[in-house]
Amino acid sequence: MLTIDLEALQANYRRLAQAAAPARCAAVVKADAYGLGLDRVAPALAEAGANTFFVALPEEGMRLRSLLPDVTIYVLSGFFEGAETDYAEYQLRPVLNSLPDIERYRRLTIETALPAALHLDTGMSRLGLSRAEWHRLQEDPELVQGLDLRLFMSHLACAEDREAPLNTTQQERFRQARAFLPDIPASLANSSGIFLGPDYGFELVRPGVALYGANPTPGLESPMRPVVRLSVRILQVREIDSGESVGYGATYTADAPRRVATIAAGYADGVHRALSSTGRAWIGGYELPFLGRVSMDLISLDVSNLPEALAQQGQSVDLLGPDQDIDSLAGQAGTIAYEMLTSLGRRYHRQYLDHTT
Incomplete structure (x- = not known):
């Protein structure tokens, strides 16, 4: 028997939202809500106040849209070639992770108005615009001119380790880069990042595993309820x-x-x-x-x-x-x-x- 306590889940969302304030609190529900069942978890989080959600794949976003027709949904893994019409039909906001992502998005938005997020790699060396791509963007701002960018984001690599020097490095890199797009809401903190302090909050936080009962502050008493x-x-x-x-x-x-x-x-x-x-x-x-x-x-x-x-x-x-x-x-x-x-x-x-x- 696998028992999933939706009340505890909602309490965790409210706790994270309180810790992140005045930043808004989104919810990450990729991988079938971390294995606990998107169909039940996502509506419970929406009932608790979440109105912005992050998934990994467009298929996950399409399923989520069928459950919650009025929320904002970002697709973290990028703008998938061949799925452009799905993003438009289901109003999924792609997270643009590269210059090719930006180009595909630009071609789609010639015909369809579709908001998006822009992701900068600040130290993860995973997804997000590389340093070379970011420099090219700064040299040629027309690459993003006229695009409907609603979020500027990056992702912390070591947030669960409060003493990791990379936390400060990434925060500083992100803050410096944000000056290039000062009018767009920014997001850096994941579950553990919320507890690194207000300098990491910006306008939106993106908790995932802490929602589901994992401890975002290893070595300290968990602020989360078991789910x-x-x-x-x-x-x-x-x-x-x-x-x-x-x-x-x-x-x-x-x-x-x-x-x-x-x-x-x-x-x-x-x-x-x-x-x-x-x-x-x-x-x-x-x-x-x-x-x-x-x-x-x-x-x-x-x-x-x-x-x-x-x-x-x-x-x-x-x-x-x-x-x-x-x-x-x-x-x-x-x-x-x-x-x-x-x-x-x-x-x-x-x-x-x-x-x-």
């Missing part, structure tokens, strides 16, 4: 003797008699194989270590110290819940909350909690 709870049923419980192994490859061998529970989840469900022999499940405050390898559909747990009344077929254990948040589980897998959230499989029964349920 996701993942509970999995015990399929079978057995006793094994000392010297017996568990799972593929026999990577775990019992050093004493153990009680082993097998639960109905695996790497096909987004419980990463990297959690083999390192992951933990929980029930009633009891910690249940993973034994051996995570397989496609099954995980074995050590329930030797769990009261027998709880170690029963049909009982549910938490992989995400009050005792273990998304950042903790991700850390055990050697990854980040983003990857854990977006990996959650479609086989889980999903339950959405809001004020009506």
Whole structure:
């Protein structure tokens, strides 16, 4: 059972909007709202006050438009050749990441008025106008003259590390570049960037993973409410003797008699194989270590110290819940909350909690 708390999601949006004020707060809902279901998440965020959304692909934007006909939608990955008419028909605002993006956009807007965003790379070396392209733009302002640019943006590379020198470098580069387009609203801060201080806020912030319960301030107490709870049923419980192994490859061998529970989840469900022999499940405050390898559909747990009344077929254990948040589980897998959230499989029964349920 994957339980998604929409009230907590809305509370997180309001918390981020409060922290970012006076900047406006958008919402990033790419990758099916970070794996939690765009159809339910996006309307809940709109109800909480979000009216600007960011997606990665035009197809995501088209789906979002069918849910929310009146909001502003930006497509982060650029202006895709061959999809120009989709941007116009669904009123999707492309984020222009290169001079070729700008040229394609200019050709479309000869016939159709369509707002856009302009993205400058300030230190990510990923998407956005390169330094050479930016210099060319400054030398030839006619390249953007007459275009309906509604947002000037960049993206922070190290915002989760408050002490990273690159944060200041990117902020300074962005502020200097903004002088070239002073009348266009600007956006730099992602989830963690919101908490770097008001110098990073500009006019619009773009939180993503923090909306869904991940901690945007690593090393400090999280200001976010948990949004996701993942509970999995015990399929079978057995006793094994000392010297017996568990799972593929026999990577775990019992050093004493153990009680082993097998639960109905695996790497096909987004419980990463990297959690083999390192992951933990929980029930009633009891910690249940993973034994051996995570397989496609099954995980074995050590329930030797769990009261027998709880170690029963049909009982549910938490992989995400009050005792273990998304950042903790991700850390055990050697990854980040983003990857854990977006990996959650479609086989889980999903339950959405809001004020009506």
